[in-house]
Amino acid sequence: MMREELQSGLTVLHLMVHRYRKVYVAFPLYLLFLIVMFHLPKRWAPDVLLGFLLVPFGLGLLWTVFGFVNADADIASSDTAYSSWILRLPLKTRSLAIWPMLAATAWGIGSWLILSLLCLKYRFTDVSIAWPALAVAALALIFQAILWPPVKVGSMRMVLAMTLPTAVALFGTIATANKWTAEVICEVYAGICLAAAGFGYAGLVNARTTPSRGKLKRESVEAVSDIAVIQHSKKPFRSPEAAQFWLEWRMQGRLLPLLTILVLALASVGLFFERDDIIQVSSVYTYVNSSGHTIGSSFNQNFFLKTYLPLLPWVPLVLATIIGLGARPASLRGADGAFHLYHATRPLSPSQMYWAKMKSIGAGTLLACGATVLVMLVWGILPINESMVSATMTKWGPLPHYGRSSFLATELTSMDAQGTLRLTLMLWAVCLVTFTLWTWRNQAVGACMDYVSSAKLAKAYPLAVVIVSASIITIWQSSQSLYQVPQGLWLLCGVLTLWIAAKAAVAAFGLLKLKKLRPSESSGASMAIAGWLAAGSVAAIALGVVEHSEGEYNFYMCLRHPVPELLAFVLVPVARPILARIALETGRHR
């Protein structure tokens, strides 16, 4: 009996991971390599290098654990994401559920234990072992619980898959920062694991015993198919471009504002519980009195608002980055890379298709950023307890008066008193504009993956972006000493110049390619390059001015002129938009 059960389990696991078996061999080899590297003397394997080598760990772990959910799952679908042909095998539901759950948790916990005990502990003393292991297990089980059961609305599952695992992953860090003990955090994670396993099992039972939602709906439609109702509830589109904009808006544009509003709403829940959570800020106003003593004053502030209000502009930006990486179905092509025949045969030029997408992304970005500003204002004007409403200057220094006021009023009073009001407001305005542009940019550069007709490339793109970004951050974080010496300036200048040269070369190659493929529209690519030079120049001037005004306070030596100016040309997109245009051309007309 036990032997049969084990055999069934092994069969299920084999079927789940067989297609990606090379990854399951490569990941342990990578771990082995890490163990060797961490055991080398520090002069051979400096912390910078080790930090860099750790970058693929998270991705590899996520990928291999996800294999036990279903590596080819369509998150946006409303049907079960459990591989349908494995689901139909003559095996007990128990075998189909429990073995992948055990395998996913064992793989996740095992990988973390190997990394933490055999690698990290050798270099760093302060490494938590238990709760991160349970967090990985909880994540694996949550993915199974979200993806295995059929759901009513596919997009609801997508929202859950984007938010719930993030919240669970962040919980441990936030709880540790709030001085929760490791035991309590472990207990919470164990509870999450049990609940997720229960949901996952029930979901699989549901997936096995009920027909797909598509089929259910079909049957209900067939039953009334003899009653055809002709409706024209909406006006016709005024132009093909308007119709295409509508399509892109439905497929991609509206996703960002919807997700942003959801996250902002969830974040706002915390405010209602934390409205009275005040902290005392000391030495806000300081001056030297006649006796030569420094006098300081203090006043109370709302901890929640002080901490989280500045984080809100990041919400649309982070979500746009995730969406831009391809975390949703492409509008024109299927998962296999082939363009949908219906969309590919619309009587539109590739340029019209492209600009419809860009406009829908722009509209979505404006809405998302607008909603964020609105929520920030609401947070700011909500009355909270124990804020400083005014201050009277006495011979002992400013005397704050407390009462019930809005956070914004407190902040403005504080800034006014410090003489930084104008500068801060300007800074906020510049930040909002920058964040809005950056949000649009992150979605726009990712749009090229919507058109690329290679399924492999589309899957590899998010991985490549994450690895490159993580590598840059790791190197940056690990090399602070280098960036604080004058030589760092020239090193960074060299790297950025090479980067710009690579971008320019790709753009020029794209221009030539597009000229060959569609001579009538090559001016568009030339415009893109001209736009890059123009937007890059504006950004370079802006960053240059910031550097000039903040120059002496610069934390990094290497951020002095001409680094900000070069950085502007690196950040303003040119290569990927042109590549997107080529991908659309070659994908639609292969």
Place this chain on the structure above:
Amino acid sequence: MGQGQRQRKDRRWTVAETVIEVKGLGRTFGNHRALDGVNLTLERGTVLGLVGQNGAGKTTLIKHLLGLLRAEEGTVRVFGKDPVADPPGVLSRIGYLSEEGDLPMWMKVEELVRYSAAFYPGWDQQYCDTLQKEFGLSSSAKLGSLSKGQRARAGLLVALAFRPELLLLDEPSSGLDPIVRRDILGAIIRTIADEGRTVLFSSHLLAEVEQVSDRVVMVQAGKVVLDEELADVKETHHRIEIAFEQAVAAPIIEGAFGWQCEGNRWTAICRADIEDIQLAVDKSGGRLIRTVGVSLDDIFMARSGSKLG
């Protein structure tokens, strides 16, 4: 003779206007030669049946006509234009329906109609409503929740509602029930009835092709092996049965293909005049037992090397 052919015969055009012109079209996918020197001309008002085995190159040819594939060799012109160079100019005049359907499943029928209507200046909303009623498609139904047959009808609805000058149908009735197939055939016949409309119809169901086409093109391994008026095809092709005194190798008769042997008797499909066949048989030392007319199905089977029925 099919209804389409009858209507076609009634309105023979005096001045032929070329709708499709394909010259020396070649295409290779990896090591596979999908199309090899294909030449095809289609005049306005013609109903062309495109037949061939799976992988013969029918869909590849149609994708070239739609501009979804660039011509590696040769040229493709639809309405005198290159469909890759001018997609709006060509696609706005073509109604297209494929086996895959590939409609956006998240749309409702009403949304599909509204979205599709935006692209065609000649969209006839009244005709669209008539077809929608006829097909029993509810405006509020989501495409993803429709059955395969209903989805095919929805695809047909948006392919026909703007009264396209050229209707391209790529295996439209494959895997569908007889009622939906009848709707599709009905649509083709209606399109033919519209003065000056042209249809290119690819199908495995040769009985349907016979019913509506007035010209047949057969593609085999990327090459056009037959391109004739349907009436001529049926007139010039015969099934022949030859008997010999003793078992011999397949006789050599010009125009004969798909030879099959049973004892000392050979059967084949032959494209020649009866007199010429008789002469050739006499020359080979055999005796012509009988010649009978053949269906398109027989010709297709013989060309593809399958056993004749």
